[in-house]
Amino acid sequence: MSEITITFVEIGGTEKVITDAGVGENIMQVATANEVAGILGECGGGCACGTCHIYVDPDWESVVGGPNDVEDMTLDMVFETRKPNSRLCCQIELAENMDGLRVTVAPESL
Numbered sequence: 001m002s003e004i005t006i007t008f009v010e011i012g013g014t015e016k017v018i019t020d021a022g023v024g025e026n027i028m029q030v031a032t033a034n035e036v037a038g039i040l041g042e043c044g045g046g047c048a049c050g051t052c053h054i055y056v057d058p059d060w061e062s063v064v065g066g067p068n069d070v071e072d073m074t075l076d077m078v079f080e081t082r083k084p085n086s087r088l089c090c091q092i093e094l095a096e097n098m099d100g101l102r103v104t105v106a107p108e109s110l
């Protein structure tokens with residue numbers, strides 16, 4: 001499995017750079033395996049809890065894309081902190097073209 005680099009900006013501004021994120025993994029898996037603060041992944045990636053809410057860096061929005069209808073409904077659960085670049089990171093599967101991706105952990109709103 002090839003590996004790419006992804007940067008998480010934790011709440012408070014601390015940057016966590018992960019250099020061995022596996023292509024094919026979802027971002028929530030990478031975050032929880034590396035103890036990124038604020039990404040809980042309580043539903044295990046089922047798009048049901050909203051505890052993996054992130055903001056995609058504007059430079060990466062076109063690469064990552066937007067949520068599907070199911071994710072969109074779950075994002076409504078975190079409406080207080082939702083922004084146009086909000087995503088649930090369990091729903092983003094890492095691809096080769098995401099090397100260098102940068103995301104910010106959203107404040108908890110549940």
Ligand code: FES
Nearest residue numbers: 041043047050090
């Ligand atoms: S881990 Fe529950 S919605 Fe992503």
